[in-house]
Amino acid sequence: xxxxxxxxxxxxxxxxxxxxxxxxxxxxxxxxxxxxxxxxxxxxxxxxxxxxxxxxxxxxxxxxxxxxxxxxxxxxxxxxxxxxxxxxxxxxxxxxxxxxxxxxxxxxxxxxxxxxxxxxxxxxxxxxxxxxxxxxxxxxxxxxxxxxxxxxxxxxxxxxxxxxxxxxxxxxxxxxxxxxxxxxxxxxxxxxxxxxxxxxxxxxxxxxxxxxxxxxxxxxxxxxxxxxxxxxxxxxxxxxxxxxxxxxxxxxxxxxxxxxxxxxxxxxxxxxxxxxxxxxxxxxxxxxxxxxxxxxxxxxxxxxxxxxxxxxxxxxxxxxxxxxxxxxxxxxxxxxxxxxxxxxx
Numbered sequence: 001x002x003x004x005x006x007x008x009x010x011x012x013x014x015x016x017x018x019x020x021x022x023x024x025x026x027x028x029x030x031x032x033x034x035x036x037x038x039x040x041x042x043x044x045x046x047x048x049x050x051x052x053x054x055x056x057x058x059x060x061x062x063x064x065x066x067x068x069x070x071x072x073x074x075x076x077x078x079x080x081x082x083x084x085x086x087x088x089x090x091x092x093x094x095x096x097x098x099x100x101x102x103x104x105x106x107x108x109x110x111x112x113x114x115x116x117x118x119x120x121x122x123x124x125x126x127x128x129x130x131x132x133x134x135x136x137x138x139x140x141x142x143x144x145x146x147x148x149x150x151x152x153x154x155x156x157x158x159x160x161x162x163x164x165x166x167x168x169x170x171x172x173x174x175x176x177x178x179x180x181x182x183x184x185x186x187x188x189x190x191x192x193x194x195x196x197x198x199x200x201x202x203x204x205x206x207x208x209x210x211x212x213x214x215x216x217x218x219x220x221x222x223x224x225x226x227x228x229x230x231x232x233x234x235x236x237x238x239x240x241x242x243x244x245x246x247x248x249x250x251x252x253x254x255x256x257x258x259x260x261x262x263x264x265x266x267x268x269x270x271x272x273x274x275x276x277x278x279x280x281x282x283x284x285x286x287x288x289x290x291x292x293x294x295x296x297x298x299x300x301x302x303x304x305x306x307x308x309x310x311x312x313x314x315x316x317x318x319x320x321x322x323x324x325x326x327x328x329x330x331x332x333x334x335x336x337x338x339x340x341x342x343x344x345x
Contacts, residue, residue: 001026001303004066006058006081007073008032008042010095011158012122012291014050016070019292021052026299029053031061034073041161062088068302071095074170075177079104086115091302093120093295096181097322098315100172105319109312120298120308121315123185124290125251125266127297131186134255134264138190144259146190149233151183155249157207157219157239166217174217176203176325179237184318185310186253187225187233195317196225196233199324200334207239223325226334246272246283266290 003026005017013032020028030052035042047054055061062069062084069085071078071094078099085092092112098121099105112119125131137143158178159166171177188194203218220238227233241249251266269283301308320337327335 001068001299002064002066003028003068003070003299004055004061004064004085004090005030005070005072006061006085007034007071007077008046009034009074009077009162009164010072011162012095013072014046015291016072016295017047017050017052019289019295021050029055029061029064029066031055031058033057034077058084062090066090068093068299070298074164074167075100075172076104076170079108082108082119083111086111086117086119089115089117091118091120091298091305091308093122093298093308094312094315095122096185096315097172097177097319098312099319100177102316102320102323105312105316109316112312118301118306118308119312119315120301121185121310121312121318122294123182123310123314123318124294125182126185126189126310127290127293128264128266128288131189131253131264131266134253134262135190137260137262138255138257142260143255143257143262145229146231146255146257148231148256149187149190150236150254150256151186151233151252152236153179153182153249153251154236154238154240155179156241156243156245160243166215168216171217173322173326174203174205174215174221175219175237175239176201176221176223176329177217177322178239180221180223180235180322180325181318182251183235183237183253184321185314188310188314188317190255191227191231193314193317194227195320195337196227196324198226198334198336199321199328200224201325201328203329218329221325223321224334225321244280246281247285 069090164170203221205215207219223235253264271284324335
């Protein structure tokens with residue numbers, strides 16, 4: 001099956017390329033025409049380093065008739081590339097956030113539905129077997145009704161390797177846009193798609209790396225979500241890991257139910273130690289490749305023509321949480337989440 005990957009802007013692009021390149025059932029073509037000329041971390045230079053077939057632009061890659069397309073561009077460019085891929089008849093996996101505005105997300109969903117292709121949002125953490133076990137404790141009654149959920153998704157600042165993550169025009173925001181969504185997706189799974197009623201957010205720019213220019217986006221954030229049934233959830237979405245941290249990032253979830261408490265760690269260290277060469281602590285992570293699991297699901301859906309999950313509607317629901325957070329930051333008050341957007345409480 002032919003697969004095209006559009007843009008190397010996102011930090012996950014190289015990972016997806018390597019996973020697809022090594023599959024005997026995939027013919028991969030890639031393109032990254034928006035890369036700065038001479039950038040060794042993007043464009044044809046990266047494609048040559050990874051040993052994959054490169055095309056000059058998006059039109060040339062899509063003209064080859066790929067069955068599936070993966071969009072890993074800057075956030076605000078997702079809509080254009082998804083619409084192009086849908087017009088070419090390809091099933092699509094789009095990096096999160098699905099878009100940076102509700103209008104763009106809706107347009108992407110509509111384009112794919114009209115073209116008869118599936119649109120999947122890149123949320124790999126939901127494929128973790130430990131998360132499936134956590135969900136089972138909720139569905140089988142072991143946990144009891146949920147009372148509160150505390151989610152943490154922290155990492156090094158991605159702008160250290162991809163500066164556009166700190167550009168509000170291209171990213172649509174900072175840490176809140178980048179790290180709210182994985183937790184929001186897990187909540188979406190646990191609550192069967194129920195959205196919060198209100199979101200209250202606080203954020204700051206205090207975690208900007210030394211020597212960086214004046215920050216235009218937030219580097220730390222904390223969200224409080226309230227639901228109609230009284231459930232309260234919090235999301236720590238900060239870029240709080242220093243460059244020397246032993247792991248790029250982490251994600252944990254603590255669920256408090258009436259009968260029990262359950263904790264989930266998406267990236268627990270298998271072994272810990274100390275690297276005397278670099279004088280830093282080392283973590284060897286547990287061997288669960290969530291990106292590979294997500295790609296397997298996407299490729300199977302593309303091959304069979306089935307609807308892929310998490311779909312575009314999931315991407316839209318979770319995006320609303322982030323957009324409500326930005327409304328709350330703007331007003332200093334909790335924002336109401338509605339199906340047509342967000343407003344003041």
